[in-house]
Amino acid sequence: MTKEISDQTEHKVAIVTGANRGIGLATVEKFINEGWWVYACARSESEELNALLEENGQVCFLDLADEESVTNCARDIIRNTARVDALVNCGGVAHGAIFSMTKLTDLQNVFQVNFFSQILFSQYISKKMMRKKKGAIINLTSTAGILADSGTLAYGCSKAALSHATRIMATELGAFNIRVNAIAPARVETDMGRLMDDESTDLLNSRSSITGDICAEDVADLVYYLCSEGARYLSGQVIRLDRGMPF
Numbered sequence: 001m002t003k004e005i006s007d008q009t010e011h012k013v014a015i016v017t018g019a020n021r022g023i024g025l026a027t028v029e030k031f032i033n034e035g036w037w038v039y040a041c042a043r044s045e046s047e048e049l050n051a052l053l054e055e056n057g058q059v060c061f062l063d064l065a066d067e068e069s070v071t072n073c074a075r076d077i078i079r080n081t082a083r084v085d086a087l088v089n090c091g092g093v094a095h096g097a098i099f100s101m102t103k104l105t106d107l108q109n110v111f112q113v114n115f116f117s118q119i120l121f122s123q124y125i126s127k128k129m130m131r132k133k134k135g136a137i138i139n140l141t142s143t144a145g146i147l148a149d150s151g152t153l154a155y156g157c158s159k160a161a162l163s164h165a166t167r168i169m170a171t172e173l174g175a176f177n178i179r180v181n182a183i184a185p186a187r188v189e190t191d192m193g194r195l196m197d198d199e200s201t202d203l204l205n206s207r208s209s210i211t212g213d214i215c216a217e218d219v220a221d222l223v224y225y226l227c228s229e230g231a232r233y234l235s236g237q238v239i240r241l242d243r244g245m246p247f
Contacts, residue, residue, distance in 0.1 A: 011037040013083050014227070015125060017062060017118075018091030020046045023140060023188060026216035027088050030224050032056045039077050041091070064091045064117040065109065074124030084128045086227040088138045089118045089162075095154040107154045114158035119165060126169075130176045136227040137173075139166045139182040140219070143242050146184060159184070163238045170236030179235040181226050186242040189213045209244035 014031045018024035019040035028040050029052055038057035040049055045059050053059065060077060063069040077084075093113045095106060122137060129135030144152045145159030163182050170180040186208065222241060225231055 011035065011056075012085040013037045013039070013081055014086040014088065015039045015041065015077060015084060016088045016090060017041040017064070017121065018089075018140075019059070020044060020049050022090070023185075023216045023219045024088075024090035025049060025052075026220040027090060027223050028052055028057070030217070030220040031086075034224065036085075039081070041073055062091070062121075064093075064113040064121075067112075067117065067120065070117045070121050071124070074121050078124065078128050081128075083132055084125055084135060086136045086138070087122060087125045087129075088140070088223055088227075089122065090140045091118070092140065096151045097154065098151050099153050102153050107157075110154040111158050111161070114155070115161045115165070118162060122169065126173060126178060129178050130173070133177045135176075135178045136231075137169065137178065137180040138223050138226050139163070139180070141166070141182045141184045141238065143184050143186045143240060143245065146240070166238060167236045174235060179226075179231070181231075181235060182238040183219060183222055183226070184238050184240045184242070185214055185219055186240075186245065187214065188219060189215050207245045208242065209246070212243065214241060214243065 014036050016024055016027050016038060019028050020042035025048065028038050028049065031038050032052055038053065039060050040053060040057055041060045041062035042049070043063050049059060060073050061069065062073040091113070093110060095110045097106065118139065126137065139162050141163045142159040144156040145163050163184065166180055166182040173180055219241060222239065226234065
């Protein structure tokens with residue numbers, strides 16, 4: 001890392017994982033438009049991400065499948081910033097297979113990316129927040145962690161685990177004035193969302209009371225609100241962004 005944020009900076013600082021596309025990229029854009037400095041964590045850079053950051057942040061290499069990468073990325077950020085106001089865990093991997101056909105190695109790999117690494121990264125970053133006694137953590141989970149749909153064992157269970165961890169983190173970190181919430185979207189119009197087959201998409205649409213597509217920008221807007229002073233007393237919640245599913 002080459003850029004540093006001084007103690008005198010007027011910019012709030014956000015860390016966003018999974019930052020090079022989809023919800024992560026939209027979240028980076030939202031924070032930058034609101035005047036924040038952003039550490040955009042991703043496995044690779046992109047022209048779109050670099051154009052967004054310019055003088056308002058930097059890309060940090062993060063591979064959630066690799067524990068050493070998680071540790072190195074977190075430590076680099078902690079060394080180079082005086083403050084962390086928000087951590088948004090957007091990184092994740094999709095997986096679909098019925099229970100009887102889900103390999104243990106696939107289950108382990110999905111949990112490594114979607115749960116274990118998210119917890120490890122948050123442990124490092126939250127320590128910086130604890131010293132400042134202020135901060136907000138947002139975990140991106142999914143309605144797949146709430147619904148019991150066929151074919152979602154690995155992905156749904158990993159997201160359910162992260163949702164429950166969110167509530168525990170909120171309980172423990174509240175003493176340090178750190179708020180922790182989760183957003184559980186239904187299908188979002190992103191590259192990952194488009195991997196869902198037509199039958200599953202139609203099923204979700206039939207359950208929703210509001211028509212239309214959830215966009216990455218819709219999620220980013222909610223992320224930003226949860227990190228703002230307007231949500232200063234909101235913590236330990238798993239907020240469903242699902243167009244009004246009755247469950």
